[in-house]
Amino acid sequence: MASSPTAPPATDLRARATIALRRLVGRDDVDFRNGQLDAIAELVEGRRRVLVVQRTGWGKSAVYFVATALRRAEGAGPTVIVSPLLALMRDQIAAAERAGIRAVTLNSTNADEWGTVSGALARDEVDVLLVSPERLNNPRFRDEQLPALAESCGLLVVDEAHCISDWGHDFRPDYRRIRDLLLTLPDRTPVLATTATANARVVTDVVEQLGAGGHDVLTLRGPLARASLRLGVLPLSAPEQRLAWLIAHLADLPGSGIVYALTVAAAEDVAVALREAGHEVAAYTGRTEPGERIRLEEALRDNRVKALVATSALGMGFDKPDLGFVLHLGAPSSPVAYYQQVGRAGRATDRADVLLMPGPEDKDIWRYFASASMPRQEQADAVVRALADAGRPLSTVALESIVDVRRTRLELLLKVLDVDGAVQRVAGGWTATGASWTYDAERYGRVSEAREREQQLMIDYERTGECRMAFLQRCLDDDTAESCGRCDRCAGPWFDPAIPEAAVNTARSRLDRPGVVLDPRAQWPTGMERLGVPLRGRIAPGVSSEPGRAVARLSDLGWGQRLRELLRGEDRPVTQEIVRACVQVLAGWGWDERPVAIVSVPSRRRPQLVGSLATGLGELGRLPYLGALDLLDGGPVGDPGGNSAFRLANVWGRLGVGPDLADRLRGIPGPVLLVDDVADSRWTLTVCAGLLREAGAPSVLPLTLAVEG
Missing domain, CATH: 3.40.50.300 (P-loop containing nucleotide triphosphate hydrolases)
Incomplete structure (x- = not known):
C-alpha cells in the first residue's frame, strides 16, 4: 500500500484546480490546504484509488468537487458519490451548485424522479449523481441503471468510508456492496474514499475493500487534532x-x-x-x-x-x-x-x-444498541431456511410471520445476508440464492470484543x-x-x-412529571393464520382498549432510570413512591369516564409487584380490585424482543377470564383500569382488553409502570 503521492502536482493542474476551488468557495484569495491538491492530482492525473483520512472541516468535499470539475473538463463522465445521509446529500448538492456543478440525487425520498434523472444523465447534463448505499441494491436500479453508470462514471466517491468496515463505529451493511461495484469499474477509473473517523484497523479494512480487483490504494492521512x-x-x-x-x-x-x-x-x-x-x-x-x-x-x-x-x-x-x-x-x-x-x-x-x-x-x-446490531446465528439460519422453503420472493412483512425476528433487526439481518450472498433482494421481496453460506461466528465475536474495548475507552x-x-x-x-x-x-x-x-x-x-400515552393497537399483524391465530385486518372497536398510560419510558432520563433499577431487581411489593407516581398519572389522564374497578394482568416474573400496585391503587382510589386474569397452559411464552406476529401468537389462547372475575365483570357500569408492569409489544394488553370487553367491561384503560423504548 502506497503512503505518499507519486509525484508533486504539475503547475498546469495546480492552476486549473485553483480556479475550480475558488469558484467552489466563492473567493479569489483561497488556496488548497495541505494534502488537498495531492489527492486531486492522484485522482485526475494518476487515475488512482485514494483513501483520504482527514479531520472534519479539512475540506474533503473540495477534493471531489474540484476533481469532478477537472475530470468533466477532460470529457469524463459524471462523478457518482455514494453518500449515507439525506442531510449530507443536501449539503453536497448546495456546495456543488455554488461551484457551477450540476448535481442531482437519487434516494428513498425521490425514487419517482428516476426517469427525469436518467434522461439528464443520458443527455450528459449531470456532473454529480449522489446515491444512497441502499439504492445500490434496489432491484431496478441495480439491474437496469448501475451497470451503465459504472461504465461511464468519471470518478467514484465513497463518502464516510468508515461505514464500509464492520469495525467502524457506524457500520452500514449496504456499504459492503461497494466492493462489488468496484469490481465492475473500467480500469483507471479513479476512486476516492473519505472519512474523518477511522483508526488503523478500519483503515486496513477499507483499503482491502477499495483494492478489490488487485488495485493499489493510496492512503493520505493528516493530523486529526482540532485546534478550535x-x-x-x-x-x-x-x-x-x-x-x-x-x-x-x-x-x-x-x-x-x-x-x-x-x-x-x-x-x-x-x-x-x-x-x-x-x-x-x-x-x-x-x-x-x-x-x-x-x-x-x-x-x-x-x-x-x-x-x-x-x-x-x-x-x-x-x-x-x-x-x-x-x-x-x-x-x-x-x-x-x-x-x-x-x-x-x-x-x-x-x-x-x-x-x-x-x-x-x-x-x-x-448494551441494547450493540445487541440489536449484531446478527444471531439461529435467526440468520431461520431466515435463509424460510426463503429457501418458500420457493418465491417473500416480503419483510411475510417473513415476520415465519421467523421470530423483530422488524428492525430483520431488516438489518437481510442486508447482512444479502451482502454475504446468501439472499438477494428482488422485485416482490427477498429470495434465497442457494449459495453456500456459513455464519462467521469468529468474525462477529471479534467485532463484539472490539466494541466492548471501545466502550471501555x-x-x-x-x-x-x-x-x-x-x-x-x-x-x-x-x-x-x-x-x-x-x-x-x-x-x-x-x-x-x-x-x-x-x-x-x-x-x-x-423529570418527576410522570405519564406517557400508550396508543392502542389498531391492526392485527399480517400472516397470523400461519401461526395458528385466526386474526386479520383491523382490530374491532368492540374488543379494543382505550388509549392507556405508562409512568415512563425505560429510556427516559427521570423516571426511566428509577424504573430500570426497580425492574431489574427481585420481585417485591411496589413502593409508595411508585404508587404516588401512578396516582399523578391517573390525576392527569383526562379520560371521558373515570374507571370503576381495577383488574391486573397475571405476571409470572413479578406477581408481587403487579398485585401490590393494583391493590394499592384500589385502596387510594377507593376502587374495587376485581383480581387478575388467568394464565392458561402455563401462560404466555417467549422472551421479550420478538417480532409483532410472534409476540401476539405467544399470548393468544394463554390468557383467560376465570369464573370469579367474569361474575364480577357482569353488569359493571364503567371502565376497567387494567394494570401491568411493562408494555413492550402491547399485545398482552390488547388481548387482555379484548377478553375483558367480551366478559362485559364497557371499556378498558391500560396502565403500566413502564413502556419499552
Missing part, C-alpha cells in the same frame, strides 16, 4: 443535575449548537424541558419527518434556534461551519463515534465548546487525567497526538460547574 475545540467532561450522575446544568448554562454557550442525547425519548423530553425554561430549541431524531428535518437544519444554520436536541440522526454530513458548541447528555459508545459527532463544531471558528455529561444509564443503552476518556484531544487522537491511531493546551485537563475547567437550586427544582419538576 475546547473539550471538557462534567460528571453528574443524577439526571436532574444534568438537565439543570443545561437549563442554567445553555444561553452562556457560544453561538448555536447541538445537544446530543442517546435515545429518542431523552431528546424529546430534554427539548420540551428546555423550551419550558425559555430556551429556543427543538428535537431532531429518527422520528422527525424529512420535511421537518430540512426546516430544523435550516433554522440551526440561520441561528434561529439556540440548539437542536438530537440523536445520532443529526450526525455525518451536517454542515454548519460556525457551529458554536456540541454537548452530550450521555456518552456515545466509543471515542471514535464521539470524535465524529463533536467534529460538527468549530469548523470555521476560532473556538467551539464541547462538553460531555455522562450518565450511569449509558452502559445499558450501549469511552469510560477511560471520561476519567483520564491527560489531554482529552490527544486521547481522542490516539484512539484514532493518530501518531501526531500532543497536548492541546485548551481542554479541561490541560487548562483547567473552562465551564462553570455550579448549578443554581432554582434550575435543579425546575429540572426535577419536569
